[in-house]
Amino acid sequence: MTIRPNRINxxxxxxKQRWLDYCAAHQITPSAAFRQVVAKLMEESAPLGTGAAPATAGTKVRREIGLSAEEADFVRARAHSIGMSEQRWIISLLRGAMRGEPQLSMAEMAQLGKSNLALLTIARxxxxxxxxxxxxxxxxxxxxxxxxxxxxxxxxRHIDSVAQLLTSNAARWSRS
Structure with missing residues (x-):
């Protein structure tokens, strides 16, 4: 058995069941949710859960990219600040660029969600x-x-369009 120094048991x-239910409701793995909790406790920006089904399915094609030290540090910092692996962050970023949609962070999505609720109240x-x-x-x-x-x-109509934007962004950041 190999010892993995970055693992916590x-x-x-x-x-446990409440934790698993929370993760399932937010469609996030327990590990990613725990990283978010740690990031939040360390006063970094941690996202809420993510939403819909995986953005793509099918056979994966492995690609290797070379990053400068500065680029690698940037990717590492951004990914870890929101509780993602570096690979997951890059894939999510790529999916957003492919669709030509805004790159909303989880904090921005939460803000938009609150704004949409306020607009819904005004509409009522x-x-x-x-x-x-x-x-x-x-x-x-x-x-x-x-x-x-x-x-x-x-x-x-605005509320509906923002809800669609939030759904598509949640799908982008979901795990696949």
């Missing part, structure tokens, strides 16, 4: 205002109701 006791309130105006006497100016409906539609 932890008895989670009663927490606009809808409630529109209903209240329609029920009021005397009836409001129809133009006001049209403006509210237009705003609600624009917000809803």
């Amino acid at each position: 932890i008895d989670l006791g009663a927490y 309130h606009l809808q409630l205002i529109g209903r209240a105006l329609q029920a009021s006497q005397p009836p409001p100016d129809p133009a006001l109701h049209n403006v509210l409906e237009t705003l609600h539609g624009q917000l809803t």
Whole structure:
């Protein structure tokens, strides 16, 4: 048996099933999630979980690339700061470039998710205002109701597009 100095063996006791459930819900391996916890505790930026299914399937083709010392240090630092292996980070970056999509970090995805929830609340309130105006006497100016409906539609479309962006980014950062 080889000793691997970077490995940690932890008895989670009663927490094990909850930990596995958490990892499954966030579609992340227990090892990657643990690295994120360690990164967070070490005051580095750690992501939340990742989302959807693997971005690509099928036969893998191995390629070797040569990096300068500076490039290798950069890749190592970036990958480890978000709890990924260097190889996984490079593959995820490549997939994002192939699709021409923004390269959102997990922290940025979490921010966008919170923003989307706030916009959803605003859209609901606009809808409630529109209903209240329609029920009021005397009836409001129809133009006001049209403006509210237009705003609600624009917000809803924006929320949907941001949700799609978050889903595609989560898929990019998922393990495959």
